[in-house]
Amino acid sequence: MSSRAHVAVTTATRPTPAGPEGDRGSLRDSIRRRPLTWFFSLAYVLSWAAWTPYVLSENGLGVWNFTFPGAAGSSQLLGVLPGAYLGPIASALLVTGVTEGRTGLRAWRRRMTKFKVSWRWYAVVLVSVPAALILASAALAGRGPELPSATVLAAFLPGLILQMVTTGLAEEPGWREFAMPRMQRRYGPVLATLVVGVLWGCWHLPLFLSDWGGGPDVGVMKPLEFVVSAIALSFVMTWVFNRSGGSMPLVMLLHCGINNYISIAWSDMFPTLSSDATTHALLLTSTAAALVLLLATRGRLGYVPDATTATKPLTEVPSHQLHRL
Structure with a gap:
């Protein structure tokens, strides 16, 4: 066999590389x-598929003759929470594992546990969220709030912790921790926030056909108002994310502070308002805050791009610079 033929045979039988080329x-x-x-x-796909039984059950459209167990909204733990966990957080973990491997997953875990932020940030979030919602609700009601009962005060902190483990942990590791740094690096803070806000808001839409969103007989305006509120709130969350150096516990606290106040304290403090007024109050507060931040930061929302890290994978960027990506 000639040397040329030997090279041809060797090349033809050589295994495909295991790296990126393979x-x-x-x-x-x-x-x-x-x-x-x-x-x-x-x-x-994962969330909507998991929510389908809940939407089709007696808790929703009534196509499936089954009611998820639970009272006073607790059926949502079995009907809604599995789909929430299967969606954003599971997708973020899967894509991070495939694209960045164990190194990326370890970096992801470090960012998720970044509690070391100035106490002032926690104080501002804990106080400003209920204060803003109280002001908006008072404007809608035309009167001040009633003093919360002892039961509400006792349940407020445990409720906030539960919201952090459920809503916060299910949603924010995906939308804010995974998507926002990559979107900002590519499109800048305003366009990135707009896209993530739209996708985050619309992700909830099937739930408006269930008792989660007051369905199944819900009009168009309520989910539309919810999506607009999610977009406006996303600008606030982007600013907190960027300014805090990418502290996910703080971002989760902002999100869960809203849910916790509405779930536990709102109806007790404003008994004359209908349940739909919560969406109006959220729209007012989030829109006002978003406009103030956009004007005050001139659209930067605390984002400071760094040319030395703009082309690096997230696993190669120092943790203190992650908020700049």
Whole structure:
């Protein structure tokens, strides 16, 4: 056999490389090349698929002759929470694992446990969220709030902790921790926040066909108002995320502070307002805060791009600079 023939045979029988060249055209390669597309798609597909039984049950459209157990909204723990966990957080973990491996997952865990932020940030979030909602609710009611009962005061902190474990942990590791740094690096803070806000708000839409959103006979305006509120609130959350150096516990606290106040204290303090007024109050407060922050920061929302880290993978960027990506 000639040397030329030997080279041809050797080349033909050589195994495909195990690295990026060998993965080209595979599912793994597709996820690596389009992590954001895969994250958003998986977040929607996994959550909506898991929510389908709840929406079709007696808690929703009534197509399925089954009622999820629980009273006073507790049925949502079994009907809604599994889909919430399967969507944003599971998708973020999956895409991070595929694109950045164990190093990326360890970095993700460090950012998720970044509690070391000035106490002033925690004080501002804990006080400003209920204060803003109280002011908006008072404007809608045309009167001041009633003093919360002892039961509400006793349940407020445990409720906030529960919200952090359920709503906060299920949603924010995906929308804010995974998506926002990558979106800001590519599109800047305003456009990135707008896109994430729209996708985050619309992700909730099937739930408006269930008792979670007052369904199934719910009009168009309520979910539309909810999505607009989510977009406006996203600008506030982006500012907190950027200014706090990417502290996810603080971002989760902001989100859960809203849910906790509405779930526990709102009806006790404003008994004359209907349940739909919570959406109006959230729209007023989030829109006002978003406009103030956009004007005060001239659209930067605390984002400071760094040319030395703009082209690096997130796992190679120092933790103190992650909020700049």
